[in-house]
Amino acid sequence: MRIDVLTIFPEYLAPLSQSLLGKATARGLVSIGVHDLRQWTDDVHRTVDDSPYGGGPGMVMRAEPWGRALESVRLPGARLVVPTPAGRPFTQQVAARWATEPALVFACGRYEGIDQRVADWAAEAGPVEEVSIGDYVLAGGESAVLVMVEAVTRLLPGVVGNAESVEFDSHADGLLEGPSYTRPASWRGHDVPPVLLSGDHAGIARWRREQSLRRTAQRRPDLVAQLDSASLTAAEQLV
Ligand SMILES: COC(=O)COc1cccc(COC(=O)c2cn[nH]c2)c1
Numbered sequence: 001m002r003i004d005v006l007t008i009f010p011e012y013l014a015p016l017s018q019s020l021l022g023k024a025t026a027r028g029l030v031s032i033g034v035h036d037l038r039q040w041t042d043d044v045h046r047t048v049d050d051s052p053y054g055g056g057p058g059m060v061m062r063a064e065p066w067g068r069a070l071e072s073v074r075l076p077g078a079r080l081v082v083p084t085p086a087g088r089p090f091t092q093q094v095a096a097r098w099a100t101e102p103a104l105v106f107a108c109g110r111y112e113g114i115d116q117r118v119a120d121w122a123a124e125a126g127p128v129e130e131v132s133i134g135d136y137v138l139a140g141g142e143s144a145v146l147v148m149v150e151a152v153t154r155l156l157p158g159v160v161g162n163a164e165s166v167e168f169d170s171h172a173d174g175l176l177e178g179p180s181y182t183r184p185a186s187w188r189g190h191d192v193p194p195v196l197l198s199g200d201h202a203g204i205a206r207w208r209r210e211q212s213l214r215r216t217a218q219r220r221p222d223l224v225a226q227l228d229s230a231s232l233t234a235a236e237q238l239v
Pocket residue numbers: 082083084085108109110111112113114115116119130131132133134135136137138139140141142144
């Protein structure tokens with residue numbers, strides 16, 4: 001997968017070339033390019049923002065630099081992702097869908113946002129998604145891109161050592177992951193649930209499912225509504 005990020009703070013995206021991602025890049029599973037939007041400005045001050053039409057606080061990112069940057073960086077048909085508080089929710093399902101894409105381009109907004117005509121114009125050349133990573137407002141899209149790139153690239157085959165651990169992630173089956181334990185069996189008066197030491201694999205699997213349903217019902221009742229009927233019935237018994 002090819003990932004390109006357009007931003008006025010390229011140094012903010014430095015973590016992308018380290019740790020998990022660094023290894024994946026080194027192994028050729030994903031290639032990442034981070035580009036400074038100011039490369040595509042046309043004035044001596046390298047201006048990327050201007051006052052909003054219609055008045056209002058703050059500044060808006062100008063369309064021209066974005067148009068030139070996207071023409072230069074975005075492969076034909078590549079999915080353009082714009083992180084924004086006003087976007088559709090970014091979920092594990094969205095991450096899984098994007099993980100099959102050959103290329104993704106991320107546009108990091110700053111100030112009050114990017115002139116809307118950029119997304120509208122970009123949609124003429126390929127899919128554009130305005131997505132939110134949560135109901136809060138950041139100073140810019142860079143942190144959201146770090147989050148989304150991590151969620152997507154860890155799903156790429158070969159990036160996460162143990163493929164099973166990806167399969168059993170929270171949200172992979174619509175449920176939250178239950179509690180995990182490791183040695184020692186007793187720690188500061190807290191013991192590991194005995195079933196996990198029993199060797200009864202069917203019992204362990206049943207217990208883990210029950211823990212996931214219970215935790216989901218308690219912490220994310222909004223997710224319970226989306227469960228299939230079997231899981232729903234089980235979850236309702238546990239609230
Ligand atoms: C068309 O889209 C835009 O103009 C985007 O513009 C902005 C403006 C300010 C901040 C951001 C960053 O995204 C978030 O704050 C965000 C994403 N998820 N949850 C919070 C983006």
